[in-house]
Amino acid sequence: xxxxxxxxxxxxxxxxxxxxxxxxxxxxxxxxxxxxxxxxxxxxxxxxxxxxxxxxxxxxxxxxxxxxxxxxxxxxxxxxxxxxxxxxxxxxxxxxxxxxxxxxxxxxxxxxxxxxxxxxxxxxxxxxxxxxxxxxxxxxxxxxxxxxxxxxxxxxxxxxxxxxxxxxxxxxxxxxxxxxxxxxxxxxxxxxxxxxxxxxxxxxxxxxxxxxxxxxxxxxxxxxxxxxxxxxxxxxxxxxxxxxxxxxxxxxxxxxxxxxxxxxxxxxxxxxxxxxxxxxxxxxxxxxxxxxxxxxxxxxxxxxxxxxxxxxxxxxxxxxxxxxxxxxxxxxxxxxxxxxxxxxxxxxxxxxxxxxxxxxxxxxxxxxxxxxxxxxxxxxxxxxxxxxxxxxxxxxxxxxxxxxxxxxxxxxxxxxxxxxxxxxxxxxxxxxxxxxxxxxxxxxxxxxxxxxxxxxxxxxxxxxxxxxxxxxxxxxxxxxxxxxxxxxxxxxxxxxxxxxxxxxxxxxxxxxxxxxxxxxxxxxxxxxxxxxxxxxxxxxxxxxxxxxxxxxxxxxxxxxxxxxxxxxxxxxxxxxxxxxxxxxxxxxxxxxx
Numbered sequence: 001x002x003x004x005x006x007x008x009x010x011x012x013x014x015x016x017x018x019x020x021x022x023x024x025x026x027x028x029x030x031x032x033x034x035x036x037x038x039x040x041x042x043x044x045x046x047x048x049x050x051x052x053x054x055x056x057x058x059x060x061x062x063x064x065x066x067x068x069x070x071x072x073x074x075x076x077x078x079x080x081x082x083x084x085x086x087x088x089x090x091x092x093x094x095x096x097x098x099x100x101x102x103x104x105x106x107x108x109x110x111x112x113x114x115x116x117x118x119x120x121x122x123x124x125x126x127x128x129x130x131x132x133x134x135x136x137x138x139x140x141x142x143x144x145x146x147x148x149x150x151x152x153x154x155x156x157x158x159x160x161x162x163x164x165x166x167x168x169x170x171x172x173x174x175x176x177x178x179x180x181x182x183x184x185x186x187x188x189x190x191x192x193x194x195x196x197x198x199x200x201x202x203x204x205x206x207x208x209x210x211x212x213x214x215x216x217x218x219x220x221x222x223x224x225x226x227x228x229x230x231x232x233x234x235x236x237x238x239x240x241x242x243x244x245x246x247x248x249x250x251x252x253x254x255x256x257x258x259x260x261x262x263x264x265x266x267x268x269x270x271x272x273x274x275x276x277x278x279x280x281x282x283x284x285x286x287x288x289x290x291x292x293x294x295x296x297x298x299x300x301x302x303x304x305x306x307x308x309x310x311x312x313x314x315x316x317x318x319x320x321x322x323x324x325x326x327x328x329x330x331x332x333x334x335x336x337x338x339x340x341x342x343x344x345x346x347x348x349x350x351x352x353x354x355x356x357x358x359x360x361x362x363x364x365x366x367x368x369x370x371x372x373x374x375x376x377x378x379x380x381x382x383x384x385x386x387x388x389x390x391x392x393x394x395x396x397x398x399x400x401x402x403x404x405x406x407x408x409x410x411x412x413x414x415x416x417x418x419x420x421x422x423x424x425x426x427x428x429x430x431x432x433x434x435x436x437x438x439x440x441x442x443x444x445x446x447x448x449x450x451x452x453x454x455x456x457x458x459x460x461x462x463x464x465x466x467x468x469x470x471x472x473x474x475x476x477x478x479x480x481x482x483x484x485x486x487x488x489x490x491x492x493x494x495x496x497x498x499x500x501x502x503x504x505x506x507x508x509x510x511x512x513x514x515x516x517x518x519x520x521x522x523x524x525x526x527x528x529x530x531x532x533x534x535x536x537x538x539x540x541x542x543x544x545x546x547x548x549x550x551x552x553x554x555x556x557x558x559x560x561x562x563x564x565x566x567x568x569x570x571x572x573x574x575x576x577x578x579x580x581x582x583x584x585x586x587x588x589x590x591x592x593x
Contacts (some may be wrong), residue, residue, distance in 0.1 A: 010063060010117045013147050017056050017065065020138035023048065026055060027106060032127045033572075035068065037137050039105035048073050049538065050163030050575055052140040052567075053109050057131035063117045065148070066127055067140060067567055068109040069162070069575060071534040077103050108534050109137070112574060113567040115148055122148060124569055142167050149566055155181055156566075157209040158588040159202065163538075163557055163575035168588060171565045173209035175216040176486045177446040186488035187562075188479055188506050189448075192496045193513025196546050198556030200226050202511060202578050203450070203492050204247035205585060207398075210448055211247075211255050214395040217388045217447030219431070221424060225404030226452055228261050241582040254591055256395050260387075263402040267423075268380040269372045270315060272308065274422050276300045278368050281410045281419060287361045288331055289351035295338055299331060302338075306330050318369035324362065328352045367409070385430045389438065389445050401427060421467035424457065428474045435485040444486030451475070454491035458500045472500065479506040497524040504528070509562040514542045529561065535573050554580060 023046065027038035037053065048070050055066045079085045079098045088095050116125035149156060149170055156170045174183035189206070193199040204227070210216055220227050230245030241248060252259055269275070279285070285296040306327070307313055313323055331338075332352035335345035355361040379387075388399050403423060406415035431449060438445050451457060458476060463469040479489055480502065493499050496512070497520040504524075516525050517540040529535050542557040556578040560568070568574050579585040586592070 010119055013065070013117055013122075013144070014056065014063065016141075016144045016147055017054055017138055020054070020141055020144060022136050022138050023051075023053070024107065024137045026131050026133050026135040026137065028133055030130050030133075032130060033111050035066075035109040035111070035137075037070070037107040037109050039073070039107055044075075044103075044105045047164055048107055049541070051165050052112075052162055052167060053137045054140050054144070055131055055135055055137055057129075057135055059116070059125070059127075059129055064125055064127075065115045065117065066111060066131070067113045067115075068111045068572070070107045070109050071538045071575075072108040073105060074107075075103055075105050110534065110572045112572045113569055122151075140167060145170055145567075152566065157212075158579075158585075159205050159209075160556075160558075160576045160578040163577055169565065169574060169576040170567065171209075171560075173206060173564075175210070175213035175446055176448070176488055177215070177444050181213060186445075186448075186483045186486050187508040188483065188488055188503075189490040189509045189511075190496075190499075190504065190507040191490065191492045191511045191513075192494075192499075192516060193511075193558075194494055194515025196544075197513030197515050198545060198558075198578055199492060199494075199511070199513050200452075201243045201246065201556070202513070202558065203452075203490065204230070204244075205579070206490075207247050207450065208251060208255075208589075208591075211252060211257050211398060213446075214256055215446060217396045217445065218398040218450070219385075219388045219447060220398075220400040220450040221403070221427060221452065222400050222450075223403045223420065223424070223453045223456070225402050227450070228263070228400050228402035228404070231259055231261060231400065243580060243582055243585075246582050246585060250593065251586070251591060252398065254593070257398055258395070259398045259400065260384075261400045261402055262379065262384060263405045264371065264407065264423075265405070266378045267371070267384075268316070268374065268378045270380055270382070271422075271426060272304055272315065274419075274426065275315060275318070275368075275372060276304050277419055277422055278371065278410075279303070281414050282364060282368050282407070283409070284361075284364055284368065285331075287351070287358070287364065288328065288355050289344075289347040290338060299334075299338055302334055303327055303330065315372045316374050319366055319373045321362070323369075324365045325356055328355050364409075367407070381426055381430050385427070385434050389434050389447055417465065418467070421465075421471050425467070425471050425474060428471065428478065431487070432474070432478055432482065435482050435487045439485045446486045448488045448490055450490045450492070452492045453494075454503075455493040455495050455498045458491075458503055460498050460500050476500055476502050479503050495521060496528075497521050507562075509564050510560070511564075512539065512559045512561070514544055514557065517542070529559075529573055535559070538575060539573075552580075556580065 023043040024037040024039040027036040030036050051070050053068055053070055057064050079102050111127055114125045114127050116123050155172045157173055158168045159171055160169060161167060162169050174181055176183055176186040178184050191199045191203050207218060210218060222228050231248050233241060233245035233248045249259055280296055280300050285299050290296050290299055317323055332349045335348040338348060339345040384399060387397060403420055435445050458472045463472050491503060496516055526536060539559045543555060545554040545556050548554040558576055558578060560574045565574055
């Protein structure tokens with residue numbers, strides 16, 4: 001972060017710090033990464049865990065301000081730790097001279113950021129020494145944070161408040177290009193938490209933050225329809241939105257963005273392997289007398305080869321009646337190849353001939369092949385990808401691919417296990433190819449691709465099914481190579497331990513919601529945060545949002561890791577409670593309706 005030329009004077013920031021609530025003083029032992037805070041008696045009954053503290057000290061002749069989040073509070077009474085003291089309490093039940101009076105409270109404050117202030121200049125610094133014991137520790141408030149970050153206030157975005165506290169936690173979500181508000185490189189993002197932890201809402205708030213950058217592309221692979229179903233929500237009577245739909249067309253319109261949703265009904269499919277899968281899953285060959293699934297697969301391969309060899313037939317031409325007639329005649333001609341016995345072959349020839357005038361069969365064929373035909377309002381995959389990545393758009397459209405809907409004739413389990421991986425792989429390959437081409441032209445894609453249900457697409461364990469294994473392989477390879485293209489990936493997952501290790505190791509920004517505090521999840525989390533006991537204990541203190549007495553009392557807490565905030569350049573995690581009210585979210589970020 002570059003030097004900040006701040007309108008707030010050095011004296012003004014000093015006054016804001018001094019006017020903040022004084023809760024304690026630097027104690028011993030303290031290091032350049034972690035402070036021990038001796039808590040004053042007037043502050044021992046305050047909620048301190050999660051609060052952001054600030055320490056003013058002098059380093060190299062300049063005022064410095066060290067900020068950190070309080071991760072743990074410990075109470076000790078040395079007298080009562082001795083066997084004599086415990087014996088007295090056991091006999092008398094109360095020892096007024098010692099109990100409470102001799103209690104000492106200390107807090108652990110982990111360093112997250114340091115600012116050096118000289119005149120009107122504020123710049124990031126490091127803690128090159130440890131302030132002396134007795135140095136005051138104050139609580140940070142919104143006014144002080146705004147003063148410290150005022151030159152970059154336009155880049156600040158808020159997802160919520162400090163854990164269990166009132167001050168807003170400043171964050172920033174920069175686009176992946178160079179220039180104002182740019183990070184200069186792509187980031188990979190991970191959002192983790194069990195069902196009901198608030199990760200989907202958090203991901204939509206983060207997408208809203210990225211949507212402020214009009215030249216940044218956003219592309220969402222939405223296997224379960226989580227993003228698509230809330231995009232066209234109507235405003236509620238009181239002017240707000242449900243939190244599950246904070247990422248919607250009204251918000252995007254305010255940000256000067258448009259959204260486009262594509263599902264199976266308005267996609268033009270363009271791969272032969274997808275056609276073969278559809279003709280099998282729609283049960284087309286059953287209507288021409290081929291009952292065995294094995295024989296149907298063999299016939300589909302024959303038909304695919306036949307159609308590819310017809311110079312005047314392309315995928316978009318399959319819906320024509322003459323194409324169907326040609327396929328039926330061809331199946332009849334190869335009946336002896338399909339069935340060795342004459343009875344089966346005769347049945348195929350007979351059914352193929354009658355199918356030419358069977359309206360049900362013709363409708364079935366059109367239902368399948370229309371998905372590959374040019375039609376109004378539908379677009380090819382390559383064209384959709386070009387639209388997302390096109391740098392010529394003044395405001396690039398936000399595209400959501402809704403894969404939750406499937407044709408009625410295809411069973412849900414078949415769609416999930418056989419068809420959906422083919423469609424996902426088609427989009428992934430198109431994205432990566434476009435990224436490679438842009439890189440050859442020395443262009444940054446400046447795009448974030450969102451992958452929901454990532455633990456299903458790229459699990460840690462070996463994938464047995466070939467199609468899903470191919471999807472996983474493509475994603476793993478993409479996170480290793482596409483960052484230099486300006487292409488970042490956001491993975492949303494219910495678990496951390498079950499997501500592929502290579503993907504997790506490449507993540508730069510990470511958010512952890514409730515539900516990862518035990519077993520293999522905790523071990524995976526410990527590896528990421530460095531095994532620091534205080535951080536993990538604070539994370540484990542997160543309450544299950546659904547244990548609240550009512551919806552209004554639910555709290556969705558998260559631990560953030562990575563350069564997600566101007567207060568986190570020391571690399572330590574930050575803890576916050578995400579917004580639970582859409583109006584508060586919009587007002588805090590200057591999005592007015």
